[in-house]
Amino acid sequence: MITVNDDTTIGQALQAAVERYGSHSLMAVPPNPQRAYAAGGQELSYAEAGRRIAELSALYRSAGYGLGHRVALFLESRPEHMLHKLALNALGICCVPVNPDYRRRELNYLIDHSKADLIVCLPSRLAAVRESLEDTRHQPPVATVDAQGLASLPPAPRAAQAGEVTSDTPASILYTSGTTGQPKGCVLSHAYELAAGKWYASQPGFVSIQEGRERLFNPLPLFHVNASILSFYCMLLTGGCQVQTDRFQPSRWWEEVATSRATIVHYLGVIIPLLLKQPESAWEKKHSVRFGYGAGVEPQLHAEFEKRFGFPLIELWGMTEIVRTISDHTFARQVGTRSFGRGEYGLEVLVADEFGEPVPFGVPGEMLVRHSAETPRKHFFSEYLDDPEATEKAWKGGWFHTGDVVVQDPDGLLHFMDRRKNIIRRSGENIAAAEVEAVLLTHPQVQGVAVMAAPDAIREEEVLASIVLVPGVLASDELCGELFDFCREEMAYYKVPGWWWFTDQIPTTGTQKIQKHRILQAGQDAATLPGVRDLRARKKR
Known part of the structure; x- marks a missing residue:
C-alpha cells in the first residue's frame, strides 16, 4: 500500500501510485451498448491516468487556476470526473461535484453558495448551466468537456492564492442535506480523503484488501462520497481498480459485475431486494466477488442473498462528514440484525x-x-x-x-435504530423534509404542509406530503397531479413526494411546532391514511 501520513497531499499520493502501479488498471467502465459513452467498456491504467491528469493540470495552470479556487464539475459518473478532480486537487483547487438530477433552483443554490470560479460540464449539460446562470448572483465562466477533451478554457476570474498545497487544503465540497432545508456544503480536505481510503484499505476480517488484485464495482454516483472518496482512494492507495458504472440497473448488474471481473461490490439497501427479485441467470454464477460493502439491508434478506449469490454483505456506517466507516467486518459478525460494528x-x-x-x-x-x-x-x-x-x-x-439513534451492546456492538430527525432516506439519497416543504409552500393553492418519511419496501423510505389547501380549494386527483408536476420542475425527481395526503389541519403543539408523529406513526404504512394518493409510479428520472 502507498504510504500516507498526515502531511501527504492527493497529488503526492497519486504520483506515488502511478510510479508503483503504472501498468495496473486504475479505472474501468463495464460494457453497456445503451450507454452514451464507452459503450464497449473502458480500462484506464495508472500510467495513462497519470499522463492525462498531468495534461489537465497544465491546462488549468496555464489558464490561471490554482490554490484557493473552486471548480464545479458537472461530468456525471464518467471517468473524466475523477481525472479532472485529481488534476484540480494537484493544483490546490477544490472540486465541487454537481448532482446531475438537480433542477434549476438547486443548481442555482450550488453555484451561488459555493462561489465556484469555473463550471466544467458535458455539452449535454450546457443548456441547464446557462439557464441557471440567468438567475444566479454569482457568474462563473463555463467550459465543456467532449470526446476530444477539455474545450477552450476561460481564464480564471481571480488570482490564485500564494503558497503551497498542504494536507489541510480543501479537496472537495460535497452538498449534504440538513434539517434547515438548504443543503450544507461539507468541506473535505486532502487529509480527510486520503485517510478515508487508508482506513478502508486497512480493515481486517472480511474487509481485507489485497494489494494490486482488487477490482471494486461501484454503482453509486461520483458526486457522492462513497464512490468518489471512500472506494476510489482505497483502490488508488492499494493498486486496485474502481469499476464505475453510470447507474444501478438490476437487469444488467450481474453481467456487468462478472464481465468486469469485480472482486468487491458496493451496495445500498435498495439494491439487494431488487437483485433478489431478478430471475436466476447464468451471469450470477460467474462472478468473482469476495464481499459486498454497504448499508441498509433489511436483516431478513442477508441470509437469503448470501445463500443465493455466495458472498457476505458487510454492513457499515458512514456519512459525508466522516466517511471512515464503522463496519461489522469480523468473522463473528451478526447476520440478520441491524448491527454495523x-x-x-x-x-x-x-x-x-x-x-x-x-x-x-x-x-x-x-x-x-x-x-x-x-x-x-x-x-x-x-x-x-x-x-x-x-x-x-x-x-x-x-x-x-x-x-442517528442506535443501541449498543455490552461488548460495544452497535445496532441501528432510526434516522436523524426530518431526514428522509430514499434509495441512498438524503432528502431534507424542510426543503420539500419550502417548495410546496410557494404554490398558491397550498396553505400549510408537513413532509415526512413513510416506510417503503423497496426504497427504504418514501416522501409523504401532508397538505392543507387554502380555503375554498378542494382536493382532487387533478390538483394532486398539478402539485406533483410543480415539485418535479423545482426539485430532483427523488425529492418529489410519492405519497400525497390532503387534510383540514396539521397537528401542532401549543407553541405551533408540527407533530409529524401524529400524522404518520413510526412504521405505519402510508396507504392506511384515509384518501391518500399514491404517485410513486410517476417518480422517474
Whole structure:
C-alpha cells in the first residue's frame, strides 16, 4: 500500500501510485451498448491516468487556476470526473461535484453558495448551466468537456492564492442535506480523503484488501462520497481498480459485475431486494466477488442473498462528514440484525441522551463520534462552508453529533435504530423534509404542509406530503397531479413526494411546532391514511 501520513497531499499520493502501479488498471467502465459513452467498456491504467491528469493540470495552470479556487464539475459518473478532480486537487483547487438530477433552483443554490470560479460540464449539460446562470448572483465562466477533451478554457476570474498545497487544503465540497432545508456544503480536505481510503484499505476480517488484485464495482454516483472518496482512494492507495458504472440497473448488474471481473461490490439497501427479485441467470454464477460493502439491508434478506449469490454483505456506517466507516467486518459478525460494528481508536463512539450524557447498554441514544479525546476532529470534515454556527453545533461537547439513534451492546456492538430527525432516506439519497416543504409552500393553492418519511419496501423510505389547501380549494386527483408536476420542475425527481395526503389541519403543539408523529406513526404504512394518493409510479428520472 502507498504510504500516507498526515502531511501527504492527493497529488503526492497519486504520483506515488502511478510510479508503483503504472501498468495496473486504475479505472474501468463495464460494457453497456445503451450507454452514451464507452459503450464497449473502458480500462484506464495508472500510467495513462497519470499522463492525462498531468495534461489537465497544465491546462488549468496555464489558464490561471490554482490554490484557493473552486471548480464545479458537472461530468456525471464518467471517468473524466475523477481525472479532472485529481488534476484540480494537484493544483490546490477544490472540486465541487454537481448532482446531475438537480433542477434549476438547486443548481442555482450550488453555484451561488459555493462561489465556484469555473463550471466544467458535458455539452449535454450546457443548456441547464446557462439557464441557471440567468438567475444566479454569482457568474462563473463555463467550459465543456467532449470526446476530444477539455474545450477552450476561460481564464480564471481571480488570482490564485500564494503558497503551497498542504494536507489541510480543501479537496472537495460535497452538498449534504440538513434539517434547515438548504443543503450544507461539507468541506473535505486532502487529509480527510486520503485517510478515508487508508482506513478502508486497512480493515481486517472480511474487509481485507489485497494489494494490486482488487477490482471494486461501484454503482453509486461520483458526486457522492462513497464512490468518489471512500472506494476510489482505497483502490488508488492499494493498486486496485474502481469499476464505475453510470447507474444501478438490476437487469444488467450481474453481467456487468462478472464481465468486469469485480472482486468487491458496493451496495445500498435498495439494491439487494431488487437483485433478489431478478430471475436466476447464468451471469450470477460467474462472478468473482469476495464481499459486498454497504448499508441498509433489511436483516431478513442477508441470509437469503448470501445463500443465493455466495458472498457476505458487510454492513457499515458512514456519512459525508466522516466517511471512515464503522463496519461489522469480523468473522463473528451478526447476520440478520441491524448491527454495523464497533467504535475504535480513530473513530470512537459514544451513545448519548439529549444532554450528551452516556446511556446504559441496551438503551437507544444518539450516536456521537470523534477521532479521539486528544484530537476529536482529526480526519473529519473541515467545516460546513460559510456556516461556523452549524459546524460548532455539530461538534457540541467535543463529539460530532450524527443524529442517528442506535443501541449498543455490552461488548460495544452497535445496532441501528432510526434516522436523524426530518431526514428522509430514499434509495441512498438524503432528502431534507424542510426543503420539500419550502417548495410546496410557494404554490398558491397550498396553505400549510408537513413532509415526512413513510416506510417503503423497496426504497427504504418514501416522501409523504401532508397538505392543507387554502380555503375554498378542494382536493382532487387533478390538483394532486398539478402539485406533483410543480415539485418535479423545482426539485430532483427523488425529492418529489410519492405519497400525497390532503387534510383540514396539521397537528401542532401549543407553541405551533408540527407533530409529524401524529400524522404518520413510526412504521405505519402510508396507504392506511384515509384518501391518500399514491404517485410513486410517476417518480422517474
